[in-house]
Amino acid sequence: MRGKELRLEWEIRLWENEPNRRYGILFAAALAALLGWWMFQNPLMPVIGFLAIILSTAEYWLPIRFVVNEECATRRLGLSVTQLDFCQVKRVERSPDGIRLSPLALPSRLDAFRGVFLRTKSNQEEVWEYISQRIDPSCLTSGKTS
Numbered sequence: 001m002r003g004k005e006l007r008l009e010w011e012i013r014l015w016e017n018e019p020n021r022r023y024g025i026l027f028a029a030a031l032a033a034l035l036g037w038w039m040f041q042n043p044l045m046p047v048i049g050f051l052a053i054i055l056s057t058a059e060y061w062l063p064i065r066f067v068v069n070e071e072c073a074t075r076r077l078g079l080s081v082t083q084l085d086f087c088q089v090k091r092v093e094r095s096p097d098g099i100r101l102s103p104l105a106l107p108s109r110l111d112a113f114r115g116v117f118l119r120t121k122s123n124q125e126e127v128w129e130y131i132s133q134r135i136d137p138s139c140l141t142s143g144k145t146s
Contacts, residue, residue: 007069008130012119014060025060029053066118068130073101073116084116086134099127 015022032049039045054061058078065076074083090105102115120127 005070007067008127009067010123012064012121025057064119068127073118075116082116089135089139092131092135092139094128099131
């Protein structure tokens, strides 16, 4: 019976944890816009400067959606979708903020660009149990990531 697939879904909004940080980001974006106008005297440059700051902090502004199902883990942020099948996972690390699923067997500088980082709130134990039932036990590490 494959009709009802067991899966975990949750959403995290980083701005809810630190709501005052958005004023600093908006100030930086406004400053980039002012500097763009002052330096180039072109109406396009303030828009580019403002958007560069706002879009580079999209993880803060937009909700991050996570889905973990029988085959894979998925992280969705705006148009960006990151997905990793459990058969590709070679290392799993826990940290206070979440769980990293990596296709790399050893820690590397490439960790930031490979795999999926599942940010968790109060559901970390539930996610850990779900993942640990679906991947090779030799991949699981409970130590903190650096």
